[in-house]
Amino acid sequence: MNQQVVIAGAGPVGLWLAAELRLAGITVTVLEPRPERDPNSKALTVHPRTVELLASRGLEQPFLEEGLHIPSGHFAVLDSRLDFGLLETDFPFTLALLQSRTEELFEIQARAAGADIRRGHRVTGLTETPDSVTVHIEGPDGPYDEEALYVAGCDGTRSTVRTSAGIPYPGEDFTVLGFLGDVVLDEPPPGVAFSRTGIDGIVMIVQLPGGLHRVVGGVPADVRTDWPGDLTLEELRANVRQVTGTDFGMHSPAWLSRYGNTSRQAERYVKGRVVLAGDAAHQHMPAGGVGLNVGVQDATNLGWKLAATIQGRAPAGLLDTYHDERHPVGADLLEHTSAQTALISAFTTDGQRLRSLFTKLVDEQPSLNRTLAERLSGLHVAYDAPTADAHPLTGRRAPNLTFTDGGDTVFALLRTGRHVLLDLFGPRDDRGTPLATAEDGPLIGPLVTRTGTLTREHTPWAYVTAALIRPDGHVAWATEEDDPEKLAAVTREALDRAGLTGADR
Numbered sequence: 001m002n003q004q005v006v007i008a009g010a011g012p013v014g015l016w017l018a019a020e021l022r023l024a025g026i027t028v029t030v031l032e033p034r035p036e037r038d039p040n041s042k043a044l045t046v047h048p049r050t051v052e053l054l055a056s057r058g059l060e061q062p063f064l065e066e067g068l069h070i071p072s073g074h075f076a077v078l079d080s081r082l083d084f085g086l087l088e089t090d091f092p093f094t095l096a097l098l099q100s101r102t103e104e105l106f107e108i109q110a111r112a113a114g115a116d117i118r119r120g121h122r123v124t125g126l127t128e129t130p131d132s133v134t135v136h137i138e139g140p141d142g143p144y145d146e147e148a149l150y151v152a153g154c155d156g157t158r159s160t161v162r163t164s165a166g167i168p169y170p171g172e173d174f175t176v177l178g179f180l181g182d183v184v185l186d187e188p189p190p191g192v193a194f195s196r197t198g199i200d201g202i203v204m205i206v207q208l209p210g211g212l213h214r215v216v217g218g219v220p221a222d223v224r225t226d227w228p229g230d231l232t233l234e235e236l237r238a239n240v241r242q243v244t245g246t247d248f249g250m251h252s253p254a255w256l257s258r259y260g261n262t263s264r265q266a267e268r269y270v271k272g273r274v275v276l277a278g279d280a281a282h283q284h285m286p287a288g289g290v291g292l293n294v295g296v297q298d299a300t301n302l303g304w305k306l307a308a309t310i311q312g313r314a315p316a317g318l319l320d321t322y323h324d325e326r327h328p329v330g331a332d333l334l335e336h337t338s339a340q341t342a343l344i345s346a347f348t349t350d351g352q353r354l355r356s357l358f359t360k361l362v363d364e365q366p367s368l369n370r371t372l373a374e375r376l377s378g379l380h381v382a383y384d385a386p387t388a389d390a391h392p393l394t395g396r397r398a399p400n401l402t403f404t405d406g407g408d409t410v411f412a413l414l415r416t417g418r419h420v421l422l423d424l425f426g427p428r429d430d431r432g433t434p435l436a437t438a439e440d441g442p443l444i445g446p447l448v449t450r451t452g453t454l455t456r457e458h459t460p461w462a463y464v465t466a467a468l469i470r471p472d473g474h475v476a477w478a479t480e481e482d483d484p485e486k487l488a489a490v491t492r493e494a495l496d497r498a499g500l501t502g503a504d505r
Contacts, residue, residue, distance in 0.1 A: 003029045003116070003312050006135045006148040008161045010034075012043070012099065013153030013278030013295035015117075015479035016104035020114035020303025023417035024446075026310055029146060030115055031137060033122035034098060037107075040182070040255040041099035043321060044214065045289030047073075048084060049378030050296050051091040054472055055400070056414040060091075060277075062105055067095030068207070072488060073495060075372045076343035077195050077202055080362035082373040089379060089413075090400050099292065126151060126164040126274070133273040149310055150273045154299070157264070159280035165271050171264025171283065171334075174335065176345045177222040177344065180257045181215045181236045186249025189211055199352055201243040202344055212254055215240060223394040231256045251458070261285035261341045263334050269298075269323040277302055282330040286375050287340035294333050297378060298326050304417065304471035308499060315499045325383045343402060356403075383474060386497075391478040399468045401461065403452035410450075410469065419476070419500060420469040422452060424461075425487060447500050449500040466491050468498060 005021055007014045018028045046054075054060040071093045072081035075437060084092040111117060111231030124143070125136040135146045153161025163167060185205075188194075194205040202221035208214050219239050237247040245295060264283040269276050278295030304324045308314035343355055362369050374380040383395035401410040401422070413420045454461055461467075465487055467478040477494040481487045497503045 003027050003146060003148045004147055004304065005029075005150050005152060006031065006133075007152045007154055008135075008159070009153065009154035009156060009278075009280070010103070010119065011156070011278070011295075012102050012106055012108070013116075013299050014152070015103060015110045015278060016296050017152055017154060017299035018110040018117070018301055019106065019113050020417065021084075021307055022110065022115050023057075024304060024311070025284050026307045028115045029148075030110070030117040031121040031123055031135070031146075032117070032119045037100055037103055039100055040257070041101075042259075042286070043099040043102070043289060044096050044208075046095040046097055047290065047293045047377045048087060048091045048093065049381070049397070050293045051095065051398075052089060052400070053296065053473065054413065055090070055302050055411045057417070058412075058415045059105065059109055061098060061103075062161070063095055066101065067097040067161070068314060069093045070096060070193065073373060073376050074195070075362070075376065076287065076340040076358070077197055078343070078359045078362060079197070080359045080369070082362070082376060083369055083375065084367070084373055086370045087373055087377060088399060089377075094289070094377075098209065102292070102461040103500060118177040123155065123160045123164075125159065128165075128273055130343055150275060150306060152302070152306075153274065153276045153280040153369055154295075156279045157262075157283045159276065161274060162266060162276055164278050165274040166278065167274070168267045169264050169273055169283075170267065171262065172424050173225065174228070174260030174262045175223065175225055176218065176261045176285070176341055177224060177228070178216060178218045178259045179222070179231050179236055179239055180255070181231070181233070181250075181253055182208060182212050182255040182257060183215060183236070183250050185213045185215075185251040186251070187246070188248055196244045196470075197355070199347055199434070201347065202239065202240065203240055203243045205248070205260035212252060213248075216278065217243065217398075218345060219243065223345050224370070225348065228258075231258050259286055261274030261338065265327075265330050265334060265340055269327055269330075270319055275302060275319075275322065281326075282333060283342045284334050284337040287337045287344065288378065290292065290333060290378065293378055294329065294463045297381070300472045301326055313499050315497060318499070326392055329381055330398065332375075391464075391475075391480070393464070393467070393475045393478045396475055397473050398467075399458065401458055402455045403450070403453055405452050406453065408450065409450070413448050413450055413472075414469070414473060416446070416448055417471050418448050419471060419498060421447055421449045421491075421495070422464075422467045422469065423449060423451040424467070425465045425482070425484070447495075466494075468494050 004027045007030045020026045127134040153159045192207045201219035206214045266281045276299040312488045329472045385394040463480045468476040470476045
């Protein structure tokens with residue numbers, strides 16, 4: 001068996017998962033049917049939570065340098081913008097960056113980590129046994145097989161891996177279409193982003209590199225259940241004129257496409273030796289540009305759990321928690337993109353009144369603005385705590401906690417892909433030994449420890465004396481215990497539960 005994991009699909013999700021697995025020392029092969037990277041970029045938007053994950057792996061700088069910083073977002077293209085400045089993050093903005101460039105940066109990361117990426121190799125089926133899975137592949141030189149411990153389907157909405165594994169993908173077919181064109185505009189609207197909505201339709205225009213603009217939107221004729229054929233430049237021009245009164249001097253299309261609001265979700269993200277992530281697990285209307293981001297967040301949750309399972313250091317049932325945690329996130333994704341679709345396609349007088357009402361509510365209610373911004377950005381995601389008496393921070397994402405001594409922040413500590421144990425109790429004199437090196441048993445799992453005092457801006461953490469942060473940046477455990485002996489004991493118990501000690505699991 002040459003590889004521990006085979007990944008189908010070298011899009012952003014598959015490449016990020018490959019890098020995550022290699023960070024943990026897992027051998028990985030990525031199979032991609034396209035011989036070259038797709039130059040057409042379906043996704044443009046990198047949301048704040050994804051930038052945090054990039055920073056947690058030391059990959060944020062090229063994104064920050066090359067991406068266009070946009071300090072606000074939209075819900076259903078309402079006139080009221082969502083203010084990302086309200087968010088508690090080091091990155092209160094979205095980045096506009098072509099998906100092709102995101103894939104390129106992810107591929108560089110994965111290859112540098114040692115992933116075997118094969119282009120022009122298409123997965124055709126699977127054969128699973130209790131101990132392994134054989135992936136059937138059509139390569140440039142003919143068919144061949146690759147045996148692995150697990151296969152990850154990151155191969156899109158038409159996933160061969162999902163179909164071969166017999167995982168149902170229920171949902172609803174499209175009822176609304178949208179149009180997309182990457183074109184040259186001789187007379188573009190001012191600013192980096194433009195939108196116009198009304199009873200005649202909706203149009204959004206965003207600047208792209210290389211002198212192009214992306215034009216997306218929909219018109220009343222797009223509320224339909226039949227496929228009208230490929231989008232033409234003439235149709236795109238007519239649609240934009242219908243909504244805005246001009247076509248902005250549109251010509252020279254680099255890409256023309258349609259998209260729809262088909263909504264589906266895999267019933268299981270984990271089945272035997274098959275796991276799913278990204279579009280293979282959930283399909284939805286691309287409202288708000290969240291798809292790539294949720295897929296990358298899927299892969300970050302999955303990577304460390306799959307690695308620990310393969311390496312025999314996972315607590316019982318750890319891999320199943322990938323489904324338990326991320327399936328509800330996917331369901332929430334379908335719900336809010338479907339709700340946005342209903343508002344976007346409300347091309348009636350009553351529909352426009354509904355949009356006007358929502359616009360006023362977002363303007364008048366800062367708490368609603370913030371809530372929608374948190375949902376769009378991915379910062380709201382919190383996983384269920386394992387017990388009712390768990391600390392309130394358990395399951396929530398850890399922000400980039402900073403320390404009074406000015407040393408490494410939490411995001412910097414997470415770059416190894418290991419659990420991070422925060423020892424926030426204070427001087428060690430009262431305890432004798434650090435929490436992570438107590439003499440009652442060796443540590444066997446990958447762990448980074450940090451002793452220090454947090455700076456004051458981290459209010460929810462004010463009384464926390466110790467915390468364990470997972471490799472995906474979510475809090476596994478936290479305590480406010482201030483008795484030194486009890487603190488050492490409960491910390492050891494938390495490390496035992498996480499599979500980071502020699503205790504029986």
